[in-house]
Amino acid sequence: xxxxxIAGARCAGAPLAMLLARRGHRVLLVDRDRFPSDAxxxxxxxxPGAARLKRWGLLDRVVATNCPPIRRITFDAGPFAxxxxxxxxxxxxxxxxxxxxxxxxxxxxxATAAGVDFRERFRVESLLADGGVVCGLxxxxxxxxxxxxxxxxxxxxDGLRSTVAQQVSAQERHARxxxxxxxxxxxxxxxxxxxxxxxxxxxxxxxxxxxxxxxxVLVQWPASSFEEVRLDIEARYLEALRRAPALFERVxxxxxxxxxxxxxxxxxxxxxxxxxxxxxxxxxxxxxxxxTAQGMTDAFRDADxxxxxxxxxxxxxxxxxxxxxxxxxxxxxxxxxxxxxxCQLAALQPPPxxxxxxxxxxxxxxxxxxxxxxxxxxxxxxxxxxxx
Numbered sequence: 001x002x003x004x005x006i007a008g009a010r011c012a013g014a015p016l017a018m019l020l021a022r023r024g025h026r027v028l029l030v031d032r033d034r035f036p037s038d039a040x041x042x043x044x045x046x047x048p049g050a051a052r053l054k055r056w057g058l059l060d061r062v063v064a065t066n067c068p069p070i071r072r073i074t075f076d077a078g079p080f081a082x083x084x085x086x087x088x089x090x091x092x093x094x095x096x097x098x099x100x101x102x103x104x105x106x107x108x109x110x111a112t113a114a115g116v117d118f119r120e121r122f123r124v125e126s127l128l129a130d131g132g133v134v135c136g137l138x139x140x141x142x143x144x145x146x147x148x149x150x151x152x153x154x155x156x157x158d159g160l161r162s163t164v165a166q167q168v169s170a171q172e173r174h175a176r177x178x179x180x181x182x183x184x185x186x187x188x189x190x191x192x193x194x195x196x197x198x199x200x201x202x203x204x205x206x207x208x209x210x211x212x213x214x215x216x217v218l219v220q221w222p223a224s225s226f227e228e229v230r231l232d233i234e235a236r237y238l239e240a241l242r243r244a245p246a247l248f249e250r251v252x253x254x255x256x257x258x259x260x261x262x263x264x265x266x267x268x269x270x271x272x273x274x275x276x277x278x279x280x281x282x283x284x285x286x287x288x289x290x291x292t293a294q295g296m297t298d299a300f301r302d303a304d305x306x307x308x309x310x311x312x313x314x315x316x317x318x319x320x321x322x323x324x325x326x327x328x329x330x331x332x333x334x335x336x337x338x339x340x341x342x343c344q345l346a347a348l349q350p351p352p353x354x355x356x357x358x359x360x361x362x363x364x365x366x367x368x369x370x371x372x373x374x375x376x377x378x379x380x381x382x383x384x385x386x387x388x
Contacts, residue, residue, distance in 0.1 A: 005151035012282025012299035013157030014107035019307035021114035049297030069094030072194030134277030162284035176268035183262030184218035226264030274324035289346035337382035
């Protein structure tokens with residue numbers, strides 16, 4: 001009998017398992033994949049997420065993967081560009097963008113070091129319930145063996161197409177549908193100082209440094225363009241890059257290091273995130289467009305909030321149902337402002353006139369630029385920008 005069983009061992013599930021095990025709980029962590037392995041992801045950890053890694057004792061390990069800090073961020077609106085640095089959180093001043101094949105294994109290693117029972121290539125097939133309360137899961141190993149494990153709480157950290165969410169019929173909330181499609185790849189030796197974001201009508205272009213002197217460059221189009229884009233990804237990708245001439249010139253002189261990765265299945269929604277004996281975290285609980293690259297940082301936040309809630313229920317500090325309901329309420333309150341901003345940017349349309357006028361007016365005001373960059377990063381409340 002486990003205290004907690006977690007389906008999904010990437011950037012929501014592995015930290016959650018680690019935090020619970022560090023508090024003395026018996027935790028089962030399973031994932032259908034083999035590790036180390038890559039995942040479709042913008043793989044940017046914003047400053048608030050990096051601050052959590054620091055508190056967990058893991059940020060130095062991320063830095064040790066040869067992952068450069070990202071301090072300067074440029075937001076290029078076309079007529080003008082704003083370059084600044086976001087306010088720090090707990091003395092952490094940089095975003096980081098480690099490759100998932102490195103980060104996810106690092107997080108799993110931290111979980112197993114804390115005493116978590118980790119099983120890879122384990123596919124969850126159904127949940128157990130007793131009187132309407134989830135109390136375990138049944139899955140299949142890579143050898144085809146069916147295994148049933150009981151747990152006081154089951155967590156789905158198993159992504160967009162969460163099996164746990166399907167099993168408990170978690171309802172969608174605040175749904176905005178699919179707004180963009182996206183493709184990215186990696187380039188060798190692109191001169192870049194921090195991250196660059198280019199907002200163009202009908203396109204968004206984002207570039208950031210990652211491990212091993214590589215630069216990830218992502219291009220987005222309206223969701224309706226997906227079938228056309230995928231017919232000739234490279235041609236459409238380079239065509240879009242030409243709308244950011246300063247970046248295109250550097251990419252044109254570089255060497256592509258990998259294939260193109262992408263998707264047209266980028267829905268925007270919250271899901272009901274907790275119920276009787278179950279909870280959801282990370283993309284299973286809320287999936288949003290990658291244009292603001294908040295998914296991993298949100299996953300770390302969910303791990304922190306949910307670990308506190310589950311620990312409160314298991315330790316008797318409060319009723320489990322009340323603790324899980326509080327988790328759902330808190331994560332939605334914390335996440336909705338950035339979610340709404342993300343959906344606004346993902347429309348790939350010019351900003352409202354009042355916001356466009358404000359951004360143009362602060363070109364010579366570095367403090368105001370830094371606050372704007374802080375909104376994009378997540379260290380300044382979105383409400384500060386919404387009031388403009």
